[in-house]
Amino acid sequence: xxxxxxxxxxxxxxxxxxKLALLLASACAVTFxxxxxxxxxxxxAYIGADLLRVGAEQREAIAAYWGLDDPPLQRFWAWMASLLxxxxxxxxxxxxxxxxxxVERFLSSFALxxxxxxxxxxxxxxxxxxxxxxxxxxxxxxxxxxxxxxxSTPTFWAGLLLLIVFTVWLPIFPVGLGTPxxxxxxxxxxxxxxxxxxxxxxxxxxxxxxxxxxxTRAKLVDVLASDYVLFARAKGEEGFLLFRRHGLxxxxxxxxxxxxxxxxxxxxxxxxxxxxxxYPGLGKATVxxxxxxxxxxxxxxxxxxxxxxxxxxxLAELIYRWVDPRIRxxxxx
Amino acid sequence: MNLRTRTLIYxxxxxxxxxxxxxxxxxxxxxxxxxHLAERNEPPSWTHPFGTDWLGRxxxxxxxxxxxxxxxxxxxxxxxxxxIAGALGLMAAALGKAADxxxxxxxxxxxxxxxxxxxxxxxxxxxxxxxxxxIAVGLTHWPSLARLIRxxxxxxxxxxxxxxxxxxxRSNWWIAxxxxxxxxxxxxxxxxxxxxxxxxLHEGAITFLGMGLSPHQPAIGIILSESMRYLSTGMWWLxxxxxxCLVVLVRSFDVLAGGVxxxxxxxxxxx
Amino acid sequence: MPLLExxxxxxxxxxxxxxxxxxxxxxxxxxxLSVERGEIVAVVGASGSGKSLLAHAILGILPRNASVGGxxxxxxxxxxxxxxxxxxxxxxxxxxxxxxxxxxxxxxGRQVRQAVRAGDPAEEQRMAFARYGLAPLTERRYxxxxxxxxxxxxxxxxxxxxxxxxxxxxxxxPGMDPAVVQETLRAFxxxxxxxTAIVFITHDLEAALAIADKVAVFHAGTSLEVARAADFxxxxxxxxxxxxxxxxxxxxxxxxxVPDLGANEPLSRSAVGxxxxxxxxxxxxxxxxxxxxxxxxxxxxVRCYHAT
Numbered sequence: 001x002x003x004x005x006x007x008x009x010x011x012x013x014x015x016x017x018x019k020l021a022l023l024l025a026s027a028c029a030v031t032f033x034x035x036x037x038x039x040x041x042x043x044x045a046y047i048g049a050d051l052l053r054v055g056a057e058q059r060e061a062i063a064a065y066w067g068l069d070d071p072p073l074q075r076f077w078a079w080m081a082s083l084l085x086x087x088x089x090x091x092x093x094x095x096x097x098x099x100x101x102x103v104e105r106f107l108s109s110f111a112l113x114x115x116x117x118x119x120x121x122x123x124x125x126x127x128x129x130x131x132x133x134x135x136x137x138x139x140x141x142x143x144x145x146x147x148x149x150x151x152s153t154p155t156f157w158a159g160l161l162l163l164i165v166f167t168v169w170l171p172i173f174p175v176g177l178g179t180p181x182x183x184x185x186x187x188x189x190x191x192x193x194x195x196x197x198x199x200x201x202x203x204x205x206x207x208x209x210x211x212x213x214x215x216t217r218a219k220l221v222d223v224l225a226s227d228y229v230l231f232a233r234a235k236g237e238e239g240f241l242l243f244r245r246h247g248l249x250x251x252x253x254x255x256x257x258x259x260x261x262x263x264x265x266x267x268x269x270x271x272x273x274x275x276x277x278x279y280p281g282l283g284k285a286t287v288x289x290x291x292x293x294x295x296x297x298x299x300x301x302x303x304x305x306x307x308x309x310x311x312x313x314x315l316a317e318l319i320y321r322w323v324d325p326r327i328r329x330x331x332x333x
Numbered sequence: 334m335n336l337r338t339r340t341l342i343y344x345x346x347x348x349x350x351x352x353x354x355x356x357x358x359x360x361x362x363x364x365x366x367x368x369h370l371a372e373r374n375e376p377p378s379w380t381h382p383f384g385t386d387w388l389g390r391x392x393x394x395x396x397x398x399x400x401x402x403x404x405x406x407x408x409x410x411x412x413x414x415x416x417i418a419g420a421l422g423l424m425a426a427a428l429g430k431a432a433d434x435x436x437x438x439x440x441x442x443x444x445x446x447x448x449x450x451x452x453x454x455x456x457x458x459x460x461x462x463x464x465x466x467x468i469a470v471g472l473t474h475w476p477s478l479a480r481l482i483r484x485x486x487x488x489x490x491x492x493x494x495x496x497x498x499x500x501x502x503r504s505n506w507w508i509a510x511x512x513x514x515x516x517x518x519x520x521x522x523x524x525x526x527x528x529x530x531x532x533x534l535h536e537g538a539i540t541f542l543g544m545g546l547s548p549h550q551p552a553i554g555i556i557l558s559e560s561m562r563y564l565s566t567g568m569w570w571l572x573x574x575x576x577x578c579l580v581v582l583v584r585s586f587d588v589l590a591g592g593v594x595x596x597x598x599x600x601x602x603x604x
Numbered sequence: 605m606p607l608l609e610x611x612x613x614x615x616x617x618x619x620x621x622x623x624x625x626x627x628x629x630x631x632x633x634x635x636x637l638s639v640e641r642g643e644i645v646a647v648v649g650a651s652g653s654g655k656s657l658l659a660h661a662i663l664g665i666l667p668r669n670a671s672v673g674g675x676x677x678x679x680x681x682x683x684x685x686x687x688x689x690x691x692x693x694x695x696x697x698x699x700x701x702x703x704x705x706x707x708x709x710x711x712x713g714r715q716v717r718q719a720v721r722a723g724d725p726a727e728e729q730r731m732a733f734a735r736y737g738l739a740p741l742t743e744r745r746y747x748x749x750x751x752x753x754x755x756x757x758x759x760x761x762x763x764x765x766x767x768x769x770x771x772x773x774x775x776x777x778p779g780m781d782p783a784v785v786q787e788t789l790r791a792f793x794x795x796x797x798x799x800t801a802i803v804f805i806t807h808d809l810e811a812a813l814a815i816a817d818k819v820a821v822f823h824a825g826t827s828l829e830v831a832r833a834a835d836f837x838x839x840x841x842x843x844x845x846x847x848x849x850x851x852x853x854x855x856x857x858x859x860x861x862v863p864d865l866g867a868n869e870p871l872s873r874s875a876v877g878x879x880x881x882x883x884x885x886x887x888x889x890x891x892x893x894x895x896x897x898x899x900x901x902x903x904x905x906v907r908c909y910h911a912t
Contacts, residue, residue, distance in 0.1 A: 026442050034458045152583040154534050156541045157576030160557060164569045231705035234663045235719055235762070236693025245718070249709045268449030275542055276561070287542050290453040302454055306446045325709065325746045 012321070020310055027306050028080060031299055036072045088303075089296030093288055098300035101285065106304070109274065109281030113266050115201040116273075120208030121259045127209065128216025128255075133243065135221060143217070147210035155269050159203040159276040166199060200277040204269045208262065215258055219251045253323055260319065263312030267305050337596075344592030347585035354400035354582070377570050384570035387563060392556075396575040399553040400582055406467055406552075407533035413471030414532065415478065415525030422482025426490060436483070443476040452535055456544045463550065466539060470532050478524040485520055489513055519597040526590035530583040537579055553579045605680055606638035607801040608662070608770055612674035613637075615657050615666065631657050632825045635674070636898065636905070637803075641769065644792065644802040646812030646833075648851070649822030655805045656701055658822075659774045662803070663698050664688035678770070694721055697768035701775040701805075703755040706747040712758045713743025719762045732761035735791055737784055752779030760788055764795065771795065772803045777811055789815045809836075809851055821848045824879035827898075830905040844906035847880045878908070886910040 082089070088098035131143040150158075223229060224247070232246050271283035278284070282301065289297040321327050369389030377384045383392035425436040443451065455469040489495060489512065498508050540554025553575050560571035615632040631654045639645045649655050660666045662676065664685055676683035678691060692698070697719075706715060716732060717725035733742060736757040747755060756776055763771050773792070777785045793815045796802055806812050812819055813833050820827040829845035836842075840849040840858075852858060878884070881891040890909055898907045 023442070023445055026438065027446065030442065031454065034454070037458075148587070149580070149584070152530065152534075152587060153580050154537050154541075154576065154583075156538060156554075156557060157572070157579065160561065160564065160572040160576065163561075164564055164572065168565060168567055168569070227700065227702040227704040228707045230665055231698070231700045231702075231759075232707075234665050234692055234698040234700065235766070236689070236691075238689065246707050246710075249707065253709075264444070264447045267447035271447075271449050271453075272538055272542070286450060286453060290457040291543050293457065298454060298457065302446055302450060305450045309445055309447060326748050329746065329749065 016314060020307075023306060023310060024303060027303055028083065029076070031302050032076050032079060033072075035295060035299070036075070088300040091289075091297040091300075092294045093292055093297065098296050101297060102282065102300055102304050105280065105282040105285045108279070109270055109283060112197055112200055112204065112274070112279060112281060113270055115197060116204035116208065116269070117259065117266055119201060120205035121212060121255070123205065124209040124212030125216050125252075125255050128213040129220060129243070129247070129251075131213070131217040132220035132224065133247075135224075140217075143213065147214050150207060150210040153207065155203065155207050155272045156276055158206050159200075159273055162199055162203055163276065196279075200273045200279050203276070204266070204273045207269060208265065211262065211265075212255060212259060216251055216255050219254055220247055223247055223250045253320065257316040257320055260312045260316035264309045266312075267308060340592045340595045344589050344596075347589040347592070350581060350585040351404070351589065354397045354578075355404060357397045357401075374568060376568075377574075383574040384568070386560075386568075386571055392570065392574060395551045395556060396553070396578050399551045399556050399575060400578055402550060402552050403533050403536055403554075403579065404582065406463070406470065406536045407529050409467055410470035410536065411474065411525060411528040411532040413467075414474035414528050415521070417472075418475035418478035418482060418524070419521055421475065421479045422486060425479070425483040426486035433483075436479070440476045440480050443473065448473060448535065449538060452539050453542070453544060456539055461544055462547075466536060466544065469539065469544075470536050474528045474532055474535075478521075478528065481524060482517065482520065485517060486513065489516055519594075522597065523590060523594045526586070526593055529590070530586040533579070533583055533586070607641050607679055608637075608639045608683075608803070609677045610635060610637040610658075610662070610674070611676070613658070613661060613676065614673040615654070615661055616671050616673070617667075618669045618671070630825065631670075632661070634898070635826050637820055637827065637830070639770070639801045639803055641801050642796050642799045643818065644796045644804055644816045645818045645820060646804045646806060646816035647820045647822050647827075648806060648809050648812050651807055653822050654825040655807075655822050656774050659698065659772045659803070659805055662688075662772055663692050663696065693719065693766060693768075695768055696770045696772065697763040697766045699759050699763045699771065699773035699776045703747075703752050703759070703779070705759060706755060708747050710746070711743065712745055712747060712750065712755075716743070716758065716761050716765055719766045721767055725765075728765045729761070732765050733757075735764075735787075736761060737787055753781060753784060756780055757784065757788065760791070764791070768800070770801045770803070772805070774805045775807070776804075777806070777808065785811065786814075810855060821845060821851065823847055826879070826907070827905070828880065828907050829911075832904065835904070842902075844901050844904060844911040845880075845908050846884050846886050846910070880908075 086099065088102075090096070091098050091101045094101045127143050127147075131140040134140050229242065229246055232242055237245060267283070270281060271286050273279065274281045274283035275287050282304075285297065286301050286305075288294065289301060367390070369385070372381070372385050372389040373387055375381055375385040375389075381391050381393065383396055385391055386395070421436050421439070425433045446454075451473050452469045455472055456465040459465040459468045495508055495512050498512065503511075536552070537554040537557075540552040541558045542554075543558060556575045557572055560568070560575075563571055613632055613635040614630065617629045617631060619627045619629060635658065637645065637647070637658075647655055647658060657666065657670075661672055662683075666672065678687070678696070681687065683691075688696075706712060713729055713733075716729040720728045729743065730740065733740065738754060738757055738761070742750070742754065742758075747758075750758065756779055760773070760776050763773065771792075777788060780788065789811060792802055792804065796815075804812060804816060809819075813836055816833045819831050819833055819836065821829045821831070829843065829848045831843055831848060834842075835844075836852050840852040843849045843852060876894065877892040878887070878895050881887045884891065886908075888909070896907050896909050898905050901911055
């Protein structure tokens with residue numbers, strides 16, 4: 001039995017690794033094809049803002065150095081070969097290796113995303129539970145209305161409103177920037193960082209709430225209509241006891257997996273939020289890379305964000321396999 | 334009042350709200366959009382319900398123009414995505430295993446990168462501008478609808494009545510037009526309608542991020558990103574009203590799509 | 605004094621039709637039943653006759669759109685909605701019909717232990733499992749790992765470990781193999797001998813007769829006859845209602861005389877007349893016009909103009 005489960009895990013890992021390899025290879029190929037077919041002059045893209053200062057001869061030298069005049073397929077293989085060695089190229093804007101820029105910016109974004117992710121997960125779950133337990137009351141209606149309204153609200157507008165309310169009208173929070181202006185990096189305290197993260201994290205969490213809340217509500221409504229809850233009521237269980245024994249157990253797992261599977265929206269939200277609050281994370285780097293034409297950085301971010309989304313989905317699936325007894329113990333039967 | 338009437342009324346109101354900016358924006362051209370330095374930075378009033386900006390331009394006129402633009406971009410892009418989704422979904426179900434595998438791979442690929450990153454990438458690759466925005470939004474909203482149509486078709490293909498027709502020697506064309514299309518239409522229409530709000534929100538997002546449209550075209554995203562420079566001086570109306578209009582527009586589309594869904598496919602639209 | 609007394613119970617559902625018209629459907633009408641301590645009363649009827657709703661009404665777990673009429677009393681006190689909520693799980697236990705009634709994500713041993721009200725939960729649960737022939741390892745299982753018969757034995761365990769004075773068992777035996785059915789029925793009998801009152805709802809007349817003291821024959825939302833179990837013998841001449849007699853004669857050992865039992869349609873559509881009028885050999889015009897009222901007959905109850 002144990003051996004069977006072990007080989008199951010091995011097979012699972014192998015399949016996921018294969019999926020990831022295929023995904024990354026596909027993403028590389030398609031992105032590269034898109035960029036090489038685009039009207040953007042690759043030389044110009046590589047040189048970027050310095051274009052005016054670079055003479056025709058120098059341009060040719062650069063093109064030759066990067067192999068920009070080679071046929072696309074050859075360029076693709078050269079690019080893939082350096083990618084496989086961990087070399088993502090050099091970011092134009094930051095004048096630093098792409099991998100370094102991404103790691104540094106991601107660590108900064110990660111704190112923001114994790115905070116927003118936890119906040120939206122907990123608030124959304126609680127709101128969904130409250131709505132389902134008080135179904136068809138004013139509370140349920142208010143929560144549903146709020147969720148639908150939020151799903152039509154652009155993140156960037158919500159962020160601007162919070163900005164107006166909390167920094168202009170009630171100057172409680174500082175405006176973004178990750179750290180206070182004019183303070184040397186070494187003197188920035190943990191508390192300062194947290195204070196500067198509150199508004200961006202709040203904005204990022206707001207839109208995530210409605211998805212998880214509506215899903216949790218629907219799931220709990222189903223659970224409350226199930227035979228086992230009917231039986232639980234016949235056994236004298238009610239209210240919070242009933243929810244703790246049977247409700248929570250049956251809705252927590254789907255909610256957690258849904259939250260892990262939402263990494264794609266989380267990343268997209270971070271792009272907008274970091275732009276509004278000038279938060280120096282990967283999202284802001286994405287915007288800069290695309291508006292200022294930093295091709296190597298943009299390519300690196302596309303691949304990295306695909307990896308990020310994949311990791312979320314993988315975690316969701318792993319949690320299901322570990323926690324849900326129907327899968328965990330079902331395989332070995 | 335029964336459910337049907339109520340749904341119809343909601344849908345009608347939503348439709349009016351949707352058409353309002355398109356109808357108003359030609360009337361609001363010219364003078365109201367011009368610079369009036371004497372009327373700069375005015376808070377909302379009866380003459381300027383949404384206030385004026387730092388150049389004395391009427392924010393109501395700018396918002397309506399912006400909405401009409403968003404609506405146009407959203408419609409074009411959603412239609413394009415709807416068509417792509419329909420075509421790919423059909424091809425996946427009709428052209429055999431290899432095509433199906435290819436299209437499934439394409440769908441997974443598009444869903445594997447965060448939507449906003451994909452939008453920025455495509456807008457960048459196509460050189461930005463209004464064209465870049467439309468192409469980016471139009472090229473990225475089809476995967477989920479394509480997946481839905483593919484699944485629906487595969488299920489229909491193996492359903493009883495299609496198998497019976499096949500046994501009776503009906504041609505593929507006959508089966509497609511008599512059995513498949515009637516089932517697929519409502520799905521397709523509603524699916525495409527539901528793409529609009531997403532398309533409009535994403536159009537707003539990438540213009541807000543500075544991709545695409547030039548400052549002379551007052552897209553809502555641009556109005557909002559410009560307003561950021563003036564918010565700290567207390568000019569809240571620059572961001573509040575245009576954004577609110579966008580929310581109303583998007584919500585109207587949701588309600589309209591929900592109404593149409595209830596009318597064409599009542600069994601599936603129950604909450 | 606009976607432990608549970610049900611008098612003129614009716615259950616009506618309010619439904620919304622197309623066009624949002626309100627419609628009422630009566631599922632149970634004018635049903636009376638009483639159970640003494642230590643007594644097993646079987647409620648026997650075809651599926652769809654509303655038997656389960658009787659159980660749900662006693663336990664107060666009918667859906668929200670149902671309204672209940674008539675009176676119920678438990679231990680001499682009226683059984684109101686709030687009193688049901690206090691009693692269920694403590695003095696009244698339920699064996700549900702659906703095997704989906706076990707929480708899919710909780711080990712079954714724990715589900716049984718949660719129902720114990722007095723004594724050591726683990727000990728009580730192990731004794732119950734031993735009593736119904738469930739291996740000790742079963743307590744570590746999840747419901748999806750059990751067969752239908754095992755799941756039902758777990759449900760019976762849950763009802764019996766609670767130490768309730770009244771057990772309402774809704775079809776507890778399907779899916780069990782015959783030996784286990786016998787075991788379960790014997791366990792019910794033992795509980796009754798120790799003073800527990802049992803309402804045993806089943807479509808299986810044979811199983812009912814194996815343990816019941818009284819049998820209520822249920823048809824189209826009401827009871828047509830309440831008879832002693834001993835009345836079911838021979839050609840069924842001691843039975844009062846033609847429908848009961850037909851049921852009895854349809855058993856294999858009585859020669860499978862398959863009668864036309866009449867449709868078990870909802871009452872609202874055949875509200876006038878006796879529900880058994882169609883297909884009854886004794887039916888007269890009177891039967892089709894007005895439904896007969898229940899009356900006492902030979903230490904039992906019958907609802908028929910022609911009963912002797």
